[in-house]
Amino acid sequence: MEKTEPATNTLPIAADDIFLAAERLEGVIYRTPLLKSESLSKLYDLNVTLKLENTQKTGSFKLRGAYNTIASLSSAERERGLIAASSGNHAQGVAYAAQMFGLQGRTTIYMPRSAPQTKRENTLRYGVNIELVDGTYDDAARAAHAAAAASGATYIEPYNDPRIIAGQGTIGLEIMQDAPQTDVILVPVGGGGLIAGIALAAHTLRPRVRVIGVQAHYARPTGPTIADGIRVAQPGDLPTQIIERYVEQLVHVDEAAAAEAVLALANYTRLLVEGSGAVGLAAIMTGAVAFAPATNVVIVLSGGNIDLTQLGALAAQKQMSS
Numbered sequence: 148m149e150k151t152e153p154a155t156n157t158l159p160i161a162a163d164d165i166f167l168a169a170e171r172l173e174g175v176i177y178r179t180p181l182l183k184s185e186s187l188s189k190l191y192d193l194n195v196t197l198k199l200e201n202t203q204k205t206g207s208f209k210l211r212g213a214y215n216t217i218a219s220l221s222s223a224e225r226e227r228g229l230i231a232a233s234s235g236n237h238a239q240g241v242a243y244a245a246q247m248f249g250l251q252g253r254t255t256i257y258m259p260r261s262a263p264q265t266k267r268e269n270t271l272r273y274g275v276n277i278e279l280v281d282g283t284y285d286d287a288a289r290a291a292h293a294a295a296a297a298s299g300a301t302y303i304e305p306y307n308d309p310r311i312i313a314g315q316g317t318i319g320l321e322i323m324q325d326a327p328q329t330d331v332i333l334v335p336v337g338g339g340g341l342i343a344g345i346a347l348a349a350h351t352l353r354p355r356v357r358v359i360g361v362q363a364h365y366a367r368p369t370g371p372t373i374a375d376g377i378r379v380a381q382p383g384d385l386p387t388q389i390i391e392r393y394v395e396q397l398v399h400v401d402e403a404a405a406a407e408a409v410l411a412l413a414n415y416t417r418l419l420v421e422g423s424g425a426v427g428l429a430a431i432m433t434g435a436v437a438f439a440p441a442t443n444v445v446i447v448l449s450g451g452n453i454d455l456t457q458l459g460a461l462a463a464q465k466q467m468s469s
Contacts, residue, residue, distance in 0.1 A: 158385075158388060158389060158392075159309050159385070160309035160312055160313055160347065160385075160389075162347060162348065162351040164309060164310075164313040164316075165313045165316035165317060165319070165320060165344065165347065165348050165351075166320070167313070168211070168215040168310075168313040168314045168316065168317050169317045169320055171214070171215055171218050171219075172211060172214060172215060172314065172317055175210075175214055175247070176203060176204060176210055176211055176214070176317075177202065177203055177204060178321055179198060179199045179200050179202055179203055179318075179321070180199050180202070181196050181197070181198055181199070181321075181322065181325050181326050181445070182196065182197045182199055182416070183195070183196050183197075184196070184197055184415065184416055186415040186416065187411075187415055187416070187428070190415070191431055191432075192440045192441070193431070193438060193440070193441065193442050193443075193444050194441060194442065194443045194444065195431075195444055195446065196326060196329075196443070196444070196445045196446070197416065197418070197445075197446050197448050198318065198321075198322055198445055198446065198447045198448060199418070199448055200318065200424070200447060200448055200449050200450065200451075201418060201419065201420045201421070201424055201448045201449070201450055201451025202451065204243065205236070205239040205240055205242075205243050205269070206236070206239065206269075206450055206451045206452040207236035207239065207240065207424075207449060207450035207451070207452060208236075208315060208318060208341060208447075208449050208450065209236040209237045209239065209240030209241075209305075209450075210239070210240040210243055210244065211240075211314040211315055211317055211318065212240065212305075212306075212308075212310070212311035212312070212313075212314030212315045212340060212344075213231075213237065213240035213241045213243070213244045213303060213311070213314070214240070214243075214244040214247070214314065215310050215311070215313055215314030216244075216303055216304070216308060216310040216311055216314065217229070217241070217244045217245065217248055217250075217303065218244075218248075219310050220301060224301045225248060225250060225301070227298075227299050227300050227301050228250070228253035228254065228255070228298065228300040228301065229241065229245055229250055229253065229254040229255070229300060229301050229302075229303055230254075230255050230256075230257070230291050230294055230295040230298070230300045230301070230302050230303070231254075231255075231256050231257070231291060231302065231303040231304075231305065232256070232257040232258070232284065232287045232288040232290070232291035232292075232305065233256055233257075233258060233262075233270075233284070233287070233305060234258065234259055234261075234262045234263075234266070234284045234287075235258070235262050235263055235266025235267070235269075235270070235452060236266065236450050236452060237303075237305040238256040238258055238262075238266065238267075238270040238277075239266065239269055239270050239273070239452070241254065241256060241275075241303050242254065242256065242270050242272075242273035242274075242275040243273055245273070245275060246273045246274060246275075251273055251274035251275050252274065252275075252276075253300075254275040254276065255275065255276040255277070255278060255291075255294070255300070256270055256275055256276070256277050256278070256291075257277075257278045257280055257287040257288070257290050257291035257294070258270070258277055258278070258279055258280065258287055259279070259280055259281075259282060259283055259284050259286060259287045260279045260280060260281055260282075261283070262279075263452070263454055264454065265452060265453075265454045266452055267279075269452070278290070278291075278294075284379055285379065304383075305338055305340065306337070306338030306339055306340030306341075306343075306379075306382070306383050306386055307338065307340070307383030307384060307385050307386065308340075308385070309385065311340045311344075312340050312343045312344040312347070312385065312386065312389070313344060314344070315340050315341045315343070315344035315345065316343075316344025316345060316347055316348040317344070317348070318341070318344070318345050318348075318447065319332070319344060319345035319346065319347070319348030319349040319352075320348045320352070322345070322349065322445055322447075323348065323349055323352040323353055323356070324352070326443070326445060327352075327353065328443050329349075329353070329356055329443050329444075329445050330356065330357060330438075330442050330443040330444065331356070331357045331358075331359060331438060331442060331443070331444045331445070332345060332346075332349060332356065332357070332358050332359070332444075332445045332447065333359050333361060333427035333428075333430060333431070333436070333444060333445070333446045333447065334346075334358060334359070334360050334361065334427065334447045334449075335360075335361055335362075335363075335423050335424060335426045335427060335447065335449045336360035336361060336362045336382065336390075336397060337362075337379045337382075337423065338379045338382055338383050338386060339360075339382030339383055339386025339387060339389075339390055340383070340386050341447070341449060342358065342360045342386070342390060342394060343385070343386035343389035343390060343393075345358060345447065346358040346389060346390065346393035346394050347389055347393060349393075350393045357395045358393060358394050358395060359394070359395055359396055359397070359398065359430070359436055360390065360394055360396070360397040360398070361397075361398055361399070361400060361426040361427050361429070361430045361435070361436075362397055362398070362399050362400075362426070363399070363400060363401070363402065363405055363422070363423065363426055364399045364400065364401045364402075396436075398430050398435040398436055399435065400426050400429040400430055400433055400435055402422070404426075404429040404432060404433045404435075405422040405423075405425055405426050405429050406422065406461050407429065407432060408420075408422075408425035408426065408427075408428040408429035408432055409421070409422055409425045409453065409458065409461060410458075410461055411425075411428060411432065412425055412428060412448070413458065418448065418451070419451050419453055419455075419458070420448045420450070420451050420453065421450045421451060421452050421453040422453070423449060423450060424447075424448045424449040424450040424451060425448065427446035427447060427448070428446055431444070431446075
């Protein structure tokens with residue numbers, strides 16, 4: 148496929164950065180499969196293909212951006228130590244990448260105390276330090292920024308960084324290389340790094356592709372949520388610039404719809420997907436997005452780090468209500 152770039156590109160990231168990230172990530176990450184779901188295709192009269200980032204190392208796409216960023220740092224920046232903030236998936240990506248560079252003992256992740264227990268435990272397994280913060284992800288991010296400023300450690304952004312976006316953009320490259328007939332890509336949106344990278348890569352290789360973002364509308368402003376992986380106050384400034392240029396629309400689903408999508412994926416595809424990773428399917432199930440019959444739709448399943456007890460509770464809840 149021939150690469151194309153907009154005539155005027157004032158963004159601090161270009162398609163070449165994504166291709167470079169793909170080279171850095173080769174042999175580090177899984178090139179995750181694209182799975183055609185016959186069941187979901189028949190159910191919604193579409194050609195539904197699933198991009199299985201829930202099967203990625205660390206259980207989420209976040210490793211792509213985290214590794215690309217840490218690999219791009221100078222030796223001096225690494226030696227100062229690393230600090231990040233996350234509700235779980237970015238934490239695991241940073242921790243895994245830090246371990247690969249031998250930096251786990253000098254890496255600290257700030258996490259909201261409400262972050263899922265399984266994500267906290269999985270992060271600790273990589274040997275990094277964790278600081279728990281009362282409140283939301285945004286409270287943890289403020290504490291992490293303050294700690295980085297005080298210590299001189301290098302802060303690893305979760306989404307508002309060209310290197311993070313380039314790493315996540317490799318998913319878009321893989322989709323367009325492996326499924327060039329794709330018409331629409333549905334992508335979860337939290338901080339926006341994932342959809343920004345995918346949209347830039349997809350439009351570079353196939354300018355007519357439509358990229359649609361799906362955000363979660365939270366029933367609870369604070370406390371646990373099924374879509375914790377995309378729970379941030381708003382997308383970052385840099386992702387927003389890219390979204391405005393390349394993303395067709397943003398739609399919303401509520402937590403109940405995300406929960407239904409988690410169960411549907413388990414039922415129809417036998418895949419374990421967390422709430423934030425399932426919102427693309429939720430958008431189809433609820434009619435938040437609608438397409439002509441036989442449209443080739445790729446749904447990015449961005450993460451699979453769901454606690455099995457939570458999945459069991461969702462299944463029991465559904466059974467009681469039916």
